[in-house]
Amino acid sequence: MVTSQISLKGASRIDFTGQLPDFTHYPAFSSDVISLIRKGVGSRVLVVIDVGWGFGKAVPHKVRDHMNLTGSNPLVGPNDSCGERFPSVNSVYLSDFLPELPAGVLAGLKPGVVPSADDLSLMRSLGADFYSYNLVPTMIVAAHAGFKVLGVVIPEGTDKAAIANLWTALTDIVED
Amino acid sequence: MVQTTAKSVEQAVEFLRQVSRDVPSAAIVLGSGVNVLEDLPEQASFSYEQVFGISPTIVGHAGSLSLGRVDGKLVTVLRGRFHLYEGHDWDVVTLPARVIKEWGVPCLYLTNAAGGLSPSFRVGDLMLLSGYRDHLSPQYKETGLLPALRSTASNSENELTKHLWQVGQRLAREDREFRPLQVGIYAGLLGPSYETLAEIEMLKRLKADAVGMSTVPELRAVERSKTRAAAISVITNVWSEDAAIDGHEEVLKAAKAASERLDRLFRAAIAG
Numbered sequence: 450m451v452t453s454q455i456s457l458k459g460a461s462r463i464d465f466t467g468q469l470p471d472f473t474h475y476p477a478f479s480s481d482v483i484s485l486i487r488k489g490v491g492s493r494v495l496v497v498i499d500v501g502w503g504f505g506k507a508v509p510h511k512v513r514d515h516m517n518l519t520g521s522n523p524l525v526g527p528n529d530s531c532g533e534r535f536p537s538v539n540s541v542y543l544s545d546f547l548p549e550l551p552a553g554v555l556a557g558l559k560p561g562v563v564p565s566a567d568d569l570s571l572m573r574s575l576g577a578d579f580y581s582y583n584l585v586p587t588m589i590v591a592a593h594a595g596f597k598v599l600g601v602v603i604p605e606g607t608d609k610a611a612i613a614n615l616w617t618a619l620t621d622i623v624e625d
Numbered sequence: 626m627v628q629t630t631a632k633s634v635e636q637a638v639e640f641l642r643q644v645s646r647d648v649p650s651a652a653i654v655l656g657s658g659v660n661v662l663e664d665l666p667e668q669a670s671f672s673y674e675q676v677f678g679i680s681p682t683i684v685g686h687a688g689s690l691s692l693g694r695v696d697g698k699l700v701t702v703l704r705g706r707f708h709l710y711e712g713h714d715w716d717v718v719t720l721p722a723r724v725i726k727e728w729g730v731p732c733l734y735l736t737n738a739a740g741g742l743s744p745s746f747r748v749g750d751l752m753l754l755s756g757y758r759d760h761l762s763p764q765y766k767e768t769g770l771l772p773a774l775r776s777t778a779s780n781s782e783n784e785l786t787k788h789l790w791q792v793g794q795r796l797a798r799e800d801r802e803f804r805p806l807q808v809g810i811y812a813g814l815l816g817p818s819y820e821t822l823a824e825i826e827m828l829k830r831l832k833a834d835a836v837g838m839s840t841v842p843e844l845r846a847v848e849r850s851k852t853r854a855a856a857i858s859v860i861t862n863v864w865s866e867d868a869a870i871d872g873h874e875e876v877l878k879a880a881k882a883a884s885e886r887l888d889r890l891f892r893a894a895i896a897g
Contacts, residue, residue, distance in 0.1 A: 514822055515824075516823050516824050518769055519770070520765030520768060520770050520815075521766050522816065524817050524818055525710050525815065526712035527711070538818050539822055562768070564771060568771050571771075575774065575831070576823055576827055
């Protein structure tokens, strides 16, 4: 899962490409990646990008908060000593970066669940702005381990120019 | 999954029948930091290890079962519980409640520490559960929580909740220092991470009044049985945009302050 390890202006950085989806035989949530996060690899900021589905315009969205609707929590089980037994995850999100992106509430669904039109309407009425499958569990583990997270969801249908712009902006952040 | 050597219901009940000839008239399960009915006359105490074969792992959960008398009536007090977030499966989490049911105890009082969602709640309030939202059952590991969001709250009112409500009203009339009970819907979430502000807003829109990580399994375990259950949430923090939660220590502190009123409530309810 670790595709490269490079150094940018003295700061260690590890890029992860891909995640281990929770479809059948992997217990949950990018377990290899999560174990690396728990070891404190890299900086204390985690940038997580996920493909998702928005309820509005198909443009990249910054996550300002989330609802865990996966039915699971990656912290279930004996507590890992890297963090508290009952972590607060409210202050995990970085809000100062990428001001040009709309920020919203992410609903994290169980991978494989395809919401109906009624489900979408329900989620919207409960405060969600978009949904994805992999971001929320990763964010919970990151918060538990003391990381700040910049979470970005790219809704299906987002045009290539918007994705290219996002990548440029993210590269600028990492290299600053 | 936590590896346990939990006893079966039958084994645990057999142990209890050996240590007590009589069946208690009430059982009280105490959650995080809630301490009531201490130093009861004729008290005998056993560890959860002795009774259930396993012990709680969470700070604030002593893991002991006591037998004693309130107003001459035999009661049992269970200090601590098992949680799904510890990695226990449903059978272990519901084991104490199923043992109480199988033992033949007619009244089960459950307590928990909960976050207040209703804007009318204050820290230290006691909320009698009129119902609950189940957002933690193992079935949701397979389906995700969308089915839970589509469901309405389950009603948990019965003769025991009505009795507890009436006793609370009477105590409040007799003593102005005794805060009247609040009544509301409890949302049981899996945990162990605390709710996000977006989840708080979601639960408010679903008409939940308090949120915690327990109690729902026990209520479900005794439904449609001869054991009546009534649950009380100790409101240990009240959620708002401006109020950040300080963590488990805050929960324990607030729970301790409300324990005195809860002790009076239970003693009065058991007495009659």
